[in-house]
Amino acid sequence: MPTFKFEAMSTTGEEVKDSVDAGSEEEAQQKIRQMGYFVTRIQETGGGKKAVKGKQKKRKKKGQVFTIGGVSSKQLCTFTRQFSTLQDAGLPVLRSLKILEGQMKSGVLKNALIDVVDDVESGATLSEAFAKHPKCFDRLYVNMVKAGEAGGALEVILQRLADFKEKAQSLKRKIIGAMVYPIVVILVAVAILAFILIYIIPKFKKIFEDFDMKLPQITQILLDVSDFAVDYFWVAPLVVIGWFLFIKLVKLFRKGRYVVDWVKLHIPVVGSIIEKTIVARTTRTLGTLVASGVPILEALSIVKETCNNAVFESMYQKVYESIREGETIAVPMKESRLVDDMVVNMIDVGEETGELDKMLYKIAEVYEEEVDVLVESLVSLLEPLMIVFLGGCVGFIVVALFYPMIFILEKLSAGK
Numbered sequence: 001m002p003t004f005k006f007e008a009m010s011t012t013g014e015e016v017k018d019s020v021d022a023g024s025e026e027e028a029q030q031k032i033r034q035m036g037y038f039v040t041r042i043q044e045t046g047g048g049k050k051a052v053k054g055k056q057k058k059r060k061k062k063g064q065v066f067t068i069g070g071v072s073s074k075q076l077c078t079f080t081r082q083f084s085t086l087q088d089a090g091l092p093v094l095r096s097l098k099i100l101e102g103q104m105k106s107g108v109l110k111n112a113l114i115d116v117v118d119d120v121e122s123g124a125t126l127s128e129a130f131a132k133h134p135k136c137f138d139r140l141y142v143n144m145v146k147a148g149e150a151g152g153a154l155e156v157i158l159q160r161l162a163d164f165k166e167k168a169q170s171l172k173r174k175i176i177g178a179m180v181y182p183i184v185v186i187l188v189a190v191a192i193l194a195f196i197l198i199y200i201i202p203k204f205k206k207i208f209e210d211f212d213m214k215l216p217q218i219t220q221i222l223l224d225v226s227d228f229a230v231d232y233f234w235v236a237p238l239v240v241i242g243w244f245l246f247i248k249l250v251k252l253f254r255k256g257r258y259v260v261d262w263v264k265l266h267i268p269v270v271g272s273i274i275e276k277t278i279v280a281r282t283t284r285t286l287g288t289l290v291a292s293g294v295p296i297l298e299a300l301s302i303v304k305e306t307c308n309n310a311v312f313e314s315m316y317q318k319v320y321e322s323i324r325e326g327e328t329i330a331v332p333m334k335e336s337r338l339v340d341d342m343v344v345n346m347i348d349v350g351e352e353t354g355e356l357d358k359m360l361y362k363i364a365e366v367y368e369e370e371v372d373v374l375v376e377s378l379v380s381l382l383e384p385l386m387i388v389f390l391g392g393c394v395g396f397i398v399v400a401l402f403y404p405m406i407f408i409l410e411k412l413s414a415g416k
Contacts, residue, residue, distance in 0.1 A: 004028040005045045008037035019045065030131050033146075038297050070135045071109045073172070077165040079109060084158035093154070094120050112136040125149055140285060140302050147293040157292050164288045168281060171368055175277070178375040182382040189390050196397060198233060201226035204401050207408075215404050222400035258310040265311060269381065273374045278312050279339055280367035287360030296323055312338065329356075342366075 005019045006028070016037055022028035025042060032039050079100060086096035097120065101113040112133040119129035127146035130137040137145075141161065148157030205223050208215060215223070250256035265271045282303050289299035300323060304316040318332040330348040333339055343363055350359030 003045050005043050006032055006037075006039055007041040008032055008039050010037055024132070027128075027132070030128055033298075038295070038301060071107075071112075073165070073169055075107075075109055076136065077162070077169050079104075080158065080165050081162040084155065084162040087155035087158055093126055109136055126154070139305065140289065143294045143298060143302060144289065144292045150293070160288055160292060164284060167284060167364075167368075171277070171280065171371065174372060175273070175375055178379050182379060182386065185386055189386065193393055194229065194233070197226045197229040201397075201401070202230060208404060211408055213404065213407060216400075218396075219400045219404050222397060254310070258314070261310040261312075265309070269374065269378050273371060273378065274309070275338070276367045276371045276374065278307055278309055279343065280364045280371060282307055282312065282316070283343075283360045283367070284364035287357045287364065290360065291357035 002023070003019050003021050004025065006017070008016045008018075010016055020028050020031050022031055025044065028042060029039050032042075082100055083096055086099065087093070091099075094117065097113060097117050101110060101117055104110045104113065112135075115132065116126075116129040119132065120126060125146075127142050127149055130145055131142045144157050144161050145154070148154035201222065205226065208219075208223075247260060251260055265275050267274075285306050286299055286303045289302060290296065294302075297320065300316060300320045304313050304320065307313045307316060315333065315336040315338050318336065319329050322332045323329065328348070328351055330344050330351065333347065334341075334344045346359045346363055347356065350356035
């Protein structure tokens with residue numbers, strides 16, 4: 001069996017260094033958490049060959065199929081709500097899992113549930129079985145289920161988890177839905193302009209060359225742009241791909257990722273949407289974990305992973321260190337200047353009154369509403385900007401093409 005060396009924090013904030021034997025990293029983390037520690041670093045040091053051999057012995061079970069990728073948030077959200085409903089109806093966990101596994105279409109989640117059913121039948125807890133499938137069930141999911149098992153309120157925790165997943169899915173769907181229209185319009189506009197530059201304008205250029213006339217400056221500029229588009233049309237996709245790869249490369253480095261995420265937060269309007277979306281998601285996550293009985297240090301560690309932004313991760317790391325040293329959440333948040341005073345004050349009141357989870361839920365609701373308003377404002381702003389831009393481009397093309405045509409018509413009239 002492989003040996004894993006780990007560094008962790010005790011509930012009192014003391015740093016612990018030790019090792020543990022386990023069949024996998026997930027199992028090792030589970031054992032460490034059962035000791036009452038919060039893992040900060042873990043690394044396999046021995047028994048690697050045996051572990052690989054053990055993995056090779058793992059065979060495909062009946063009903064499992066070959067799959068690639070992970071589980072969509074929509075599918076996991078549906079599963080969680082159905083599981084919550086079955087538990088609320090009083091069905092045993094194993095019976096509920098078998099029902100859901102039986103009616104589910106083949107895929108990553110069905111494969112995972114087949115393994116989960118076997119593990120639960122073998123005596124493992126539900127959280128231990130879920131922990132073996134991190135592609136389907138993340139740390140937040142596993143820890144909430146574990147808290148529900150420990151408190152004897154699994155059906156309540158699953159309802160809370162289902163509500164959380166549905167809220168997160170709803171917010172994501174609203175943002176994506178609102179941005180579809182302007183993105184489609186921009187793409188269509190770019191395609192039309194590219195067609196005019198590459199196929200239409202060269203025909204006018206040939207007409208002008210036949211008359212051997214000196215062209216106005218505005219027309220010459222348009223013809224030069226058209227020539228560039230015809231000769232170097234392949235540059236545009238390369239620039240887009242190159243920029244995408246450059247950003248990916250920069251984000252491989254810790255400082256580079258911080259800079260990129262900082263720039264995102266300072267883009268007009270878009271930066272505010274990103275910032276408020278992160279605040280809404282992280283406060284709802286933290287509130288859900290706290291309400292479910294997950295230890296605050298473990299909850300903050302999970303929240304930090306859900307930020308998807310290095311700037312906010314840094315803030316939550318400072319909050320983590322503050323709590324570990326016996327301080328409050330509000331102080332490091334205020335010092336970071338990333339969140340509004342309203343957020344800081346509400347969290348401060350929540351800590352003083354012992355209703356931190358309710359205050360975090362309220363913050364999430366307020367910020368979700370603000371995100372809706374900002375997204376609608378952005379769409380409303382983009383519509384006139386797109387009209388002005390397209391009108392300007394079309395007007396420029398019309399003037400540039402027809403201005404010399406007037407001289408051609410005059411020349412033809414004089415020749416008669």
